[in-house]
Amino acid sequence: MDKVRKKLQESVSFISSYLPLVNSHMVEFFSNDLWEAHVPNKIKTEFKEKHWNKENIIDIFLENLEASHSELGRFIQSCSANSLEKNEIIIGIDELQKAFRMNRCSNMDCVNKDKFMSEKKFHEVKKMSELVADLVRTTDATHVIDIGDGKGYLSSYLSLVYKLQVLGLDSSTNLTQGAAERANKLQKRWNSALNKFDIEDEPFNNETPSKTKSIEDTNKRNECYKQVTKFITYDTDLKNLLYEKFPGSIEYQYGLIGLHTCGNLSPICLRQFLYNNNAPFLVNIGCCYHLLEEGNDHESTFPMSNYLKQSNFVLGRNARMLSLQAPARIFVSKEIPQTLMFRAVFESFMEHKMGKCIGKGREVGRMRSKCSSFVEYSRKGIKKLGYNIHVSDEEIATFFEKYAPSLQFLEFYFMIRVVLAPVIENIILLDRLLFLQENGIKHSFLVKLFDSYVSPRCYGIVAIRDKQ
Numbered sequence: 001m002d003k004v005r006k007k008l009q010e011s012v013s014f015i016s017s018y019l020p021l022v023n024s025h026m027v028e029f030f031s032n033d034l035w036e037a038h039v040p041n042k043i044k045t046e047f048k049e050k051h052w053n054k055e056n057i058i059d060i061f062l063e064n065l066e067a068s069h070s071e072l073g074r075f076i077q078s079c080s081a082n083s084l085e086k087n088e089i090i091i092g093i094d095e096l097q098k099a100f101r102m103n104r105c106s107n108m109d110c111v112n113k114d115k116f117m118s119e120k121k122f123h124e125v126k127k128m129s130e131l132v133a134d135l136v137r138t139t140d141a142t143h144v145i146d147i148g149d150g151k152g153y154l155s156s157y158l159s160l161v162y163k164l165q166v167l168g169l170d171s172s173t174n175l176t177q178g179a180a181e182r183a184n185k186l187q188k189r190w191n192s193a194l195n196k197f198d199i200e201d202e203p204f205n206n207e208t209p210s211k212t213k214s215i216e217d218t219n220k221r222n223e224c225y226k227q228v229t230k231f232i233t234y235d236t237d238l239k240n241l242l243y244e245k246f247p248g249s250i251e252y253q254y255g256l257i258g259l260h261t262c263g264n265l266s267p268i269c270l271r272q273f274l275y276n277n278n279a280p281f282l283v284n285i286g287c288c289y290h291l292l293e294e295g296n297d298h299e300s301t302f303p304m305s306n307y308l309k310q311s312n313f314v315l316g317r318n319a320r321m322l323s324l325q326a327p328a329r330i331f332v333s334k335e336i337p338q339t340l341m342f343r344a345v346f347e348s349f350m351e352h353k354m355g356k357c358i359g360k361g362r363e364v365g366r367m368r369s370k371c372s373s374f375v376e377y378s379r380k381g382i383k384k385l386g387y388n389i390h391v392s393d394e395e396i397a398t399f400f401e402k403y404a405p406s407l408q409f410l411e412f413y414f415m416i417r418v419v420l421a422p423v424i425e426n427i428i429l430l431d432r433l434l435f436l437q438e439n440g441i442k443h444s445f446l447v448k449l450f451d452s453y454v455s456p457r458c459y460g461i462v463a464i465r466d467k468q
């Protein structure tokens, strides 16, 4: 626990000097002169002096990733040292497996051959279900509860491939109904895939191989996976929901899992794990951190640990939004959204015409894809905002020209934010881990479950309760 707290403390102390930067909004880059306000002075000076002659700003960052002779390089490395990727607390699935002497379940790839889901979803579902199946074996869990199971891909996979009894819970009726229909379709396709690729339906937990059975079952419903539409809160009686769907007289042990449980749902899953002594393990991967409720009262979902609560640390919504960036993808694609420039200049133009915007801000939504020029973008923006402004195309174009040379500053600023993003996610996840450890869950870990390029929200909290 001390190690986690120390790591969290370091990252919090590092991000504290950049809080105004990570909480700024790209829209206001020109109107609030964010470059002057928030870029560290030494980096600002270096950027001006070095005349980095790169067409693509991302190349400057790539060249400085390891550089210790430049301000930018040292900044990137400090971010990296406080990010999840370099966090020595993170462990891989293999390490977890060794630590708990898990028997890896065999990978059954035939599902992929028959394209049940997108590549991204399949990557997540396959990796996560391997781990969940390992944990079920290791802890002798009788059931799995998939909280926020959405379209039910993970639950279906666990029930079809690993023969686990799964209860899927989601607040959306449409999704739960869709999941049930999809599960039955998948059952049929699964059986025909087994036949098509001549694969034995491998046993799990000492069942006998059942290829013949699966052929007979081709038209049967998937009885291992059941769904309930329910909005889950801290108070929801999960055990009761499980017994309603899977009636029985023995004491069930149910693993709690959640794949990309958005916003408050991750903190809810963690608390549910604490309350449910019959839950031998938890696997939780969160997303949509901007939806968390930040504060120090009972209802708030960030921070969770006493340590961070007592320090009165405030991250901020824009910072949490920023943590959802996908740096690995940005560095590979080398693409910075063009819309950033149009939107920031448009804001400045509107301020010039209509005065400073007070309160929530001007919302124009996504438009760039359909706009070939700033003039077109501005015309659409003005219409969306309902402003009655008489302005010529020439005036709009001239306004944009004035800012065009500053594009490199805007893109550089965007990239500085991108390298800070993993520090924020690190803080959010370490806080969750510390919360579990403060509450006596000794065996709790931050595990890298997915490839960050394929699935940017790739870190999960895994916890295993001591046997009682």
Ligand SMILES: C[S@@+](CC[C@H](N)C(=O)[O-])C[C@H]1O[C@@H](n2cnc3c(N)ncnc32)[C@H](O)[C@@H]1O
Binding pocket: 147, 148, 149, 150, 151, 152, 153, 154, 169, 170, 171, 172, 175, 230, 231, 232, 233, 258, 259, 260, 261, 262, 265, 287
């Ligand atoms: C990002 S989706 C993930 C779905 C699925 N696990 C997957 O990975 O494909 C999050 C799901 O959580 C559900 N959800 C969010 N808050 C919830 C709550 N409090 N109770 C139940 N479901 C919730 C949403 O309806 C949505 O289907």
